[in-house]
Amino acid sequence: xxxxxxxxxxxxxxxxxxxxxxxxxxxxxxxxxxxxxxxxxxxxxxxxxxxxxxxxxxxxxxxxxxxxxxxxxxxxxxxxxxxxxxxxx
Amino acid sequence: xxxxxxxxxxxxxxxxxxxxxxxxxxxxxxxxxxxxxxxxxxxxxxxxxxxxxxxxxxxxxxxxxxxxxxxxxxxxxxxxxxxxxxxxxxxxxxxxxxxxxxxxxxxxxxxxxxxxxxxxxxxxxxxxxxxxxxxxxxxxxxxxxxxxxxxxxxxxxx
Numbered sequence: 001x002x003x004x005x006x007x008x009x010x011x012x013x014x015x016x017x018x019x020x021x022x023x024x025x026x027x028x029x030x031x032x033x034x035x036x037x038x039x040x041x042x043x044x045x046x047x048x049x050x051x052x053x054x055x056x057x058x059x060x061x062x063x064x065x066x067x068x069x070x071x072x073x074x075x076x077x078x079x080x081x082x083x084x085x086x087x088x089x
Numbered sequence: 090x091x092x093x094x095x096x097x098x099x100x101x102x103x104x105x106x107x108x109x110x111x112x113x114x115x116x117x118x119x120x121x122x123x124x125x126x127x128x129x130x131x132x133x134x135x136x137x138x139x140x141x142x143x144x145x146x147x148x149x150x151x152x153x154x155x156x157x158x159x160x161x162x163x164x165x166x167x168x169x170x171x172x173x174x175x176x177x178x179x180x181x182x183x184x185x186x187x188x189x190x191x192x193x194x195x196x197x198x199x200x201x202x203x204x205x206x207x208x209x210x211x212x213x214x215x216x217x218x219x220x221x222x223x224x225x226x227x228x229x230x231x232x233x234x235x236x237x238x239x240x241x242x243x244x245x246x247x
Contacts, residue, residue, distance in 0.1 A: 006169060008156075009158075012157065034156070049174065052187070063156070064155060064156045065156065065158065066156060066158040067158070067159070071161075072167050073159045073161030073167050074158040074159060074160060075158075075161070075200070076162075077136050077141070077200075078134075078135020078136055080163045081168065
């Protein structure tokens with residue numbers, strides 16, 4: 001299967017929306033979620049690093065998507081960008 | 090008149106300014122291969138993350154680009170970025186954090202999470218050409234809660 005950053009992110013966002021968002025926004029607001037996009041297994045932690053490390057400990061080869069629960073982005077940057085490209089992993 | 094900052098009991102790491110007039114520091118980055126790669130990173134307090142690297146710099150380090158995350162841009166829109174875990178080596182310490190990979194050939198950025206992880210205070214003085222990172226003061230411990238004095242109930246049988 002060809003993976004692109006967008007395909008991983010879309011799968012991760014869809015899994016989050018369908019399986020976890022409603023519950024986690026009540027139980028874990030502000031925490032970080034790493035989702036293994038192959039197994040759909042969620043890993044919630046206080047920091048994104050901890051969520052990723054827990055996920056990779058279980059599946060070092062996993063492709064994952066990270067979400068800050070209840071927020072549109074995990075981090076903010078001080079610039080805007082309108083020329084956006086896609087590339088293949 | 091500027092007489093300088095109070096630098097008692099602090100270790101100062103000096104930075105500099107890039108041609109655009111933005112503050113920069115020297116860092117080293119490593120991935121799973123362990124080799125250190127030097128970079129001049131711009132200190133961007135508008136960036137809430139740890140490190141942002143252009144993709145062409147990520148490959149030689151051997152970073153494993155397995156993750157994605159949405160980030161919020163300055164105009165409020167969100168964009169998906171590739172991410173990975175990696176280390177920054179700075180001032181004799183190493184911290185692991187999330188590296189955001191930018192496909193464009195952009196500046197290397199360190200943000201607020203970098204300052205938090207390395208417990209640094211940033212001092213930027215463009216008038217005097219100073220960029221300094223010092224150890225952030227340790228927050229004072231919260232005072233113990235004061236026990237309210239026992240309330241003596243009125244004696245119903247005086």
